[in-house]
Amino acid sequence: xxxxxxxxxxxxxxxxxxxxxxxxxxxxxxxxxxxxxxxxxxxxxxxxxxxxxxxxxxxxxxxxxxxxxxxxxxxxxxxxxxxxxx
Numbered sequence: 692x693x694x695x696x697x698x699x700x701x702x703x704x705x706x707x708x709x710x711x712x713x714x715x716x717x718x719x720x721x722x723x724x725x726x727x728x729x730x731x732x733x734x735x736x737x738x739x740x741x742x743x744x745x746x747x748x749x750x751x752x753x754x755x756x757x758x759x760x761x762x763x764x765x766x767x768x769x770x771x772x773x774x775x776x777x
Contacts, residue, residue, distance in 0.1 A: 747771075
């Protein structure tokens with residue numbers, strides 16, 4: 692199977708950049724800045740969640756239970772992650 696591609700000539704010069712080139716460069720710069728902002732925001736959200744999980748685990752306390760009492764996984768989940776009271 693033949694794959695045909697067309698090659699277009701690219702003009703390279705020492706003169707000032709054309710308006711199209713400047714527009715593309717501006718878009719690439721804007722995209723790079725927005726990408727970095729999004730990644731920084733995601734990293735901050737991840738770190739805040741990590742700190743909250745660490746604090747939640749630090750405040751966990753063992754509750755003595757009678758040896759004959761068995762709790763379900765749902766009860767255990769509710770003890771670890773209590774629902775906020777509205």
